[in-house]
Amino acid sequence: MSEAVRPGALAAPARLAVGLRVAVFARLLALQASWNHQRMQNLGLLVCLMPWLRARPRDPERDRLFCRRYFEFFNTNPYLAGYVVGGLLRLETEREDAGGLPRGQAQVFRDSLARAFASLGDQLFWLGLRPTVALAGCVLALTGQAWPVVGLGAAVAAGQLAWRWHALGRGYAAGYDIVGLLGDPRWHRAIAGAKRAVRVLAGLAAGWLLRHAWEGSAQVGAAPGAFVAVVVVALALPAVVRRRWAGEFLVLATGLLALLLAFALGPKGS
Template identity: 25%
Template sequence: MDAEKKRISHKTLNKSFNIWFWGALTCFSQEHMQTFGYLCSMLPIIKELYPNDNETQTNNIKAYTAFFNTNPMLGSVIIGATASLEEARANGENIDGQTINDMRAGLMGPIAGIGDSLIDGTLIPILLGIALGMSRNGSPVGAIFYIIVWDLIAYFGQRFLYFRGYKLGDKAVGFLVGKQGKAVRRAISIVGGMVVGGVLATWVNVTTSLQLRDNTGHVFLDLQKQLDGIFPGILTVIVTLFCWWLMSKKHVSAIWTMIILIGVAFVGVVLGVFNPGLKY
């Protein structure tokens, strides 16, 4: 009986994955998001499982026309798991389009949250922190490192998750959203926080040039020296916490946070609080 079962060939799985990797955001819009990328990645699988049966292909592909949006990188595990479900459906298992839709609708939210925090909030800052350290004195090595390493991680990481999802089905997704996955994500987030903290201490330096002088022009108060005597780097800490408060507590976007910082810097330079070191 096993020999008679329909199996998705490795070539078709590769084609399906590559379509997702390169076209996850195909025809991206607020109405459909990643729907068409998902749909296109399932077309080779549908065609192989139901050859010469256009009616069945049409009916089964309708399951993939519903709204879909998740983190593209970790979301590949959902595509792989869906391929496994589609294969089971082709072999007579009690799986229909609604079952597939319920599965992906229930997973795309948690996977998006995990992926955005793990990839965008942890992995990318770690890689950028390493790249910045390699780019001292204008060296292009850091940029080259980031481009190559990120592309390799993105491709092979997504590929691993896709085929793991296909092999294990919903069990693979269960790892990401289960207790083991939670522990792994927390460990990675701690490491990411340490790296971001190291980048902050190395590359961010906020100082003030504010000085008070007497009638003779003698400086009797150098604010930066006083601050360094109390808490070295305290202005850097204050600015960092201010940015964190804006984005985390007030939900201000990164772009608006940068605009606010530019405004503060401009006013500070005008008032003599900051010195950009420019020569006119």
């Protein structure tokens, strides 16, 4: 049974070896491959940490205990998981000669960081950057050219890969000090900025849509004013109804709505 150790008391190399970092990074990209409803990313986390374990001489008992430590429930934001994985590798390296990381210590570090980064990731990535990029892509698509959209996709992919590479190294370098990183005010500034960008870009797309509703009403056989009014109502409807439906249901509901409107406002109805 390994003993508890004071955080940061044991020595470990300041950086991850490049080969190990590449191997962990590649597996980090597939963190969610075996996502399941019971333990979520547990197997993904274990697979990410495996290159570190494989770099050591085989010891079935040590391997068994290592797997047991990381087979439990784990869930965090995939873009920020590098910080947690890097931190765990640092802790494991520090405790390598002292019988390995105690299970409780690994659990507390893993679970508390995973929760904090999941919450941060929800706000920054899922509610901030993802809609921002989606709407920026839509604005680029308004030009009618495909390549700017693909270019944006490639740039975002490259950017997030670079971010995840950096997160892994930063997590390892910080170890226990990663907790301090969570208090950085830049996270919250970035979240606020991304949400502001969402509002501006959504407004931009709405303005473009209204303009083309005015111009393109002939395409749907309605008067320009009526078509614009319908688009304004559609823009306001979710806020009035206050129900959050999946987009697929919005599209299907639109089919029914369109049928009614075409009869009411179209050439035969008007």
